[in-house]
Amino acid sequence: MALDAVAPSSVCAAVSPSVSGRIDVSTMQSAPTAKAASLLKNLRRTPMSTGGRLTESRRILRSHIKRAIEDRGVPARLAERIARQLVFKFDTTALGDQSTWRAVGELLRREAERLQAQLSLVERQIVVALPKLSAKQIEDLLEELLASDPTIARTVLNVAFDAADPVTAGRRYLAEFHGVVEQFKAVDPGVARTLANATFMAHAPREKAMSHFKRFGDLMMRFHDDVEFVRTVARAAFRAPDPIEAAQAFIADYDGILAELTSTGVESNIARSLAGIASLSAEPISAARKLLQNFEGILALVQETHPWMARSIALSACRAAEPLRAARLYMNNYDTIVRVISEMDPRRAQSSPLRPFDRTILCVGQGAIWLSSKTRITDPLQAARSDPLRLRPQ
Numbered sequence: 001m002a003l004d005a006v007a008p009s010s011v012c013a014a015v016s017p018s019v020s021g022r023i024d025v026s027t028m029q030s031a032p033t034a035k036a037a038s039l040l041k042n043l044r045r046t047p048m049s050t051g052g053r054l055t056e057s058r059r060i061l062r063s064h065i066k067r068a069i070e071d072r073g074v075p076a077r078l079a080e081r082i083a084r085q086l087v088f089k090f091d092t093t094a095l096g097d098q099s100t101w102r103a104v105g106e107l108l109r110r111e112a113e114r115l116q117a118q119l120s121l122v123e124r125q126i127v128v129a130l131p132k133l134s135a136k137q138i139e140d141l142l143e144e145l146l147a148s149d150p151t152i153a154r155t156v157l158n159v160a161f162d163a164a165d166p167v168t169a170g171r172r173y174l175a176e177f178h179g180v181v182e183q184f185k186a187v188d189p190g191v192a193r194t195l196a197n198a199t200f201m202a203h204a205p206r207e208k209a210m211s212h213f214k215r216f217g218d219l220m221m222r223f224h225d226d227v228e229f230v231r232t233v234a235r236a237a238f239r240a241p242d243p244i245e246a247a248q249a250f251i252a253d254y255d256g257i258l259a260e261l262t263s264t265g266v267e268s269n270i271a272r273s274l275a276g277i278a279s280l281s282a283e284p285i286s287a288a289r290k291l292l293q294n295f296e297g298i299l300a301l302v303q304e305t306h307p308w309m310a311r312s313i314a315l316s317a318c319r320a321a322e323p324l325r326a327a328r329l330y331m332n333n334y335d336t337i338v339r340v341i342s343e344m345d346p347r348r349a350q351s352s353p354l355r356p357f358d359r360t361i362l363c364v365g366q367g368a369i370w371l372s373s374k375t376r377i378t379d380p381l382q383a384a385r386s387d388p389l390r391l392r393p394q
Contacts, residue, residue: 035096035101040084040134047164048081048131049088062087065101072105074112078127080107085131096297111135129161145174152177215244219251229276236280254279257288266292273315294318298327306331 003005011390054062066083070076082104086095095101113124114135115121119142121129129138144155158175163169216237220230248262254275262269274291291332300312301324313330320326 002138024316032096032099032103033107035100038096039090039100039104040082040107042083043085043089044132044137046089048085052088054087058087058092061092061095064098065095065104068098068101069105069108072102073109074105075123075127078108078112078130079105081127081131125158125161129166130167132164134159137167141170145170148174149178167235216247219244219247226272226276232276232280250279253284257284260285261288261292270295270311270315274318277319291318294323299321302327302331309334 032372042209062083065086066076066079069082070079074082086104108130111130111134112126113125115126115138119139121138133141137155142153144156145156149156152174156170156177160166160173184201216234223230223233228372233247235242235245237250257275257278258271261274262268266274274288274295278284278288278291295314295318298317299310302310302313313327313334317323317326317330
């Protein structure tokens with residue numbers, strides 16, 4: 001039986017709370033699966049109940065319902081949330097018996113499996129969402145958000161799950177996001193989306209995050225040409241109790257590191273890159289000194305064989321746990337890709353030693369390649385063989 005295939009005639013019509021405050025579902029069919037579907041449908045019609053004390057008899061009933069649902073393979077926390085809402089929202093006579101509760105568990109298990117398989121939701125999201133929305137409703141909401149803005153849709157969906165009315169909240173959050181982006185587009189569209197996204201990655205209440213946004217944007221506009229640094233600071237700051245104070249602290253550390261490094265003769269662009277990394281460390285100055293030491297050691301190593309790539313590799317490898325080992329891996333990956341491209345296009349190799357690629361191909365990590373802050377190829381060797389044009393400077 002499909003999860004959402006219960007015909008309107010097989011479930012109760014639109015319902016409203018009774019005088020007692022509980023939902024009147026006296027017209028539901030008695031077949032366990034149909035009754036279970038009706039209970040879930042009507043449970044989701046109203047916001048979750050969060051208050052009130054249960055009598056001893058209803059606490060025992062909740063325990064029985066939870067156990068029956070959980071026995072069908074439903075996560076314990078989800079079974080607990082559903083059982084609690086059923087007991088709060090429905091009269092005892094409407095809740096049926098063990099067969100009904102097992103049917104509820106079976107339907108929930110199918111919905112959870114569907115969300116995992118089709119939307120790749122994790123258990124935490126499912127536990128929060130399914131007491132409020134059916135799997136079909138979640139799919140429809142995500143489809144609506146994707147149609148409006150695929151780059152932020154899943155982030156908005158995730159934070160909307162926490163709201164009492166996820167559908168309304170999701171639409172409002174997306175509208176807020178677009179409104180904030182529009183405010184900053186005139187300054188820098190890339191930074192605007194980065195900062196707007198940070199508010200939705202935050203654990204702070206949405207209203208509080210949005211209230212901090214303008215001040216945070218003003219603080220970070222001086223870094224508009226370093227989107228990676230802005231993104232990193234935004235994510236860290238908006239997880240702090242006071243995002244503005246946290247951002248100001250990061251910037252103060254950044255300025256202090258920059259002043260120290262440039263005073264010792266470090267080139268300003270190198271100093272800025274190292275300061276951006278070190279300013280988020282627990283001990284920023286110590287971290288900056290260590291990064292500089294790593295950078296200089298890697299630079300000396302790489303200049304012997306790859307002088308045109310030395311600074312790029314040194315900046316990427318200096319933060320690794322084993323900097324010199326990482327640098328050797330990057331050089332090896334780089335050489336492999338250049339060799340493959342040379343074999344595929346000998347004319348380019350003969351006319352020029354792949355200079356167009358020298359400053360853009362940087363192989364990092366376990367075979368990953370970064371061409372710019374916006375482009376990542378997870379299998380560079382395969383990319384070089386199948387589509388070398390992808391490796392051109394962006």
